[in-house]
Amino acid sequence: MPWNRRAGHQTAALSLAAATVVLGGCASTDPVAVDESPSPVKSSVVQPQQPRATVTEKPVSYPPAAPESTVRTPSGHLVNDCVPRRLHKYxxxxxxxxxxxxxxxxxxxxxxxxxxxxxxxxxxxxxxDLAEEFAGRGYRVMLPEFRNHVASEKSAASSSLDAKAAFDKLKDLGTKRVFLVGASCGGTTAAVQGVESGIPVVGLTLLSSPARCDDDAVAAVKKIKEPSLFMVAHNDMQGAHEQQIRELYEASAAPDKHLVAIDGEAHGTLMLYGSKEADKRRAMVVSFIVNTYTANNEAGVQD
Incomplete structure (x- = not known):
């Protein structure tokens, strides 16, 4: 499928049902609440209202995975050309x-x-777009590009080691709490490396994530008791990904956990774009993260 590089997603003819099946966890059988505010797609991206992180790493010369789609920032770092220039300083x-x-x-x-x-x-x-929205809401956001993908080094894949480096950086920046979000294998290693980082996990959202990919997410979700959202399309890889995500859902130790299963075969972040129903699912993800952090704060967890 061809890349729509500026949107950051593959273009595809997706068959997405209007109805989303939501299976509640053992603490609640109610659907995950969807924020009724305008969809992020229809409204402008929320811009950060406070200073962003200061980056201190020096530029490095290395062969990027896709040099034709890689540019160099004014400070000398390599970055995917889908990233707008206004963000190059970060x-x-x-x-x-x-x-x-x-x-x-x-x-x-x-x-x-x-x-x-x-x-x-x-x-x-x-x-x-989600990263910018959450930065605008006052969160620090970590967004790595894995090795062998566009502007990162051309190499055999290892999202596990890549995620570990990202979480190590979060610790260096003084992070005290983290919400884990990942698509497919990026979600598998988000769960594993997020737990192993030692940073307290606030919540988890996995989109089409395999139970095992570079790491074993089954063991990880058994250690995550915080609110967890699992999302998958019924026909993704002829049902293989639904079987995998259900394994993670069943293994999850979270009392507040939700499984969202939709019609079609959209994979990962493609479930969040391309239709009005996808817009609602993306709003659901945003609301789930915000509401989880809000509940965490109200529970008296101190920064």
Whole structure:
């Protein structure tokens, strides 16, 4: 399928049902609340209201996975050309434990973070609109582009090591709480490395994530008791991904957990774009993260 690079998503003829099936967790059988405010697609992106993170890593020379789609920022860092120039000052480079280099965006500031891990075959801009929205809401946002994807180093894939480098950076920045979001394998390793990072996890959202991909997410979700949202399309990989996400849902230790299953075969972030129903699902994801952080704050968790 061809890339719509500016939108950050593949263009495809998607068959998405108007009705979304929501299966509640053991604490509640009610559907996840959907924010009735205008959809992020129809309204302008919320711009951050406070200073963003200061990046300190020095530029590094390395062969990017897709040099034809990679540009260099004024400070010398490599970045996917889907990232608008106004965000280039927030691009930096991370070096993983095995010496590979990643292009990342660090937006917002403060102790409360949202981590976004894109799917294999995806790119940094798959979550860019959500990243900007949450930076605008006062959160620090970590958005890595995995190795062998566009502006990060050309190399054999390892989203596990890449996610670890991103969480290590979050710890260096003083992060005290993190909400984990990931699509496909980017969600699998978000759950695993998020738990292993030692940063307190506020909540989890997985989109079409396999139970095992570079890491074992089943073991991870058994340790996450915070609110968790699992989303998948029935016909994604002829039902294989639904089977995987249901395994994670059943293994989840969260009393407040929700499984959202939709018609069609859209994978990962493609479930959040392309129709009015997809717009509602994206609003659901935003509301779930915001409401989870709000409940966490009301429970008396101190920054």
């Amino acid at each position: 691009v930096t480079t991370l070096t993983t434990e095995d010496g590979k280099h990643l292009s990342i965006l660090v937006l917002g500031n403060g102790p409360n973070a949202v981590y976004f891990g894109h799917q294999y075959g995806g790119q940094i801009c798959n979550f860019l």
